Amino acid sequence: MRQLRLVGWLVMLCMLSGCALLSTSQKPEVHLVNVQPGSHDGLQQNFLITLQVTNPTAHELNISGMSYNLKLQGQKLISGVSGGLRPLPAYGQSMVKVPASANLISGLKIIGAFMEDSTQAVEFELEARINLGWWRFPVTVVESGSIDLGKYGVK
Incomplete structure (x- = not known):
């Protein structure tokens, strides 16, 4: 019984150390860089989105997959998933082009x-x-903000 309790404590310590690795200051950063329209099929428009992914940690991050949503004015417009992404080196960043679609x-x-x-x-x-x-x-x-269309000549 004592050994079982000891194993339980060790498992909890390992889980807590894993949580510490992902504290808010250690999260990867994702920034929207570009959205390019692609083909369309019926009521679905396809896009190629460029994201800048930054690793602020001292450890390489092996990203197995990512899902993403882009909302404008609070309405979900574009979404997608991507797998098989390259590892992000410690204190590194990478431009990632991922497919997405909008209804x-x-x-x-x-x-x-x-x-x-x-x-x-x-x-x-x-x-x-x-x-x-x-x-x-x-x-x-999550990255959020606003884009001033007046700056780009849109009225």
């Missing part, structure tokens, strides 16, 4: 939201869930 009906909802709100700023949110090969639960990273 054109979602696009109509966003156009409606733009028509209701005449401001020149467009709110966006990129949510990425990164699966690390050795860690069972995905790490969620």
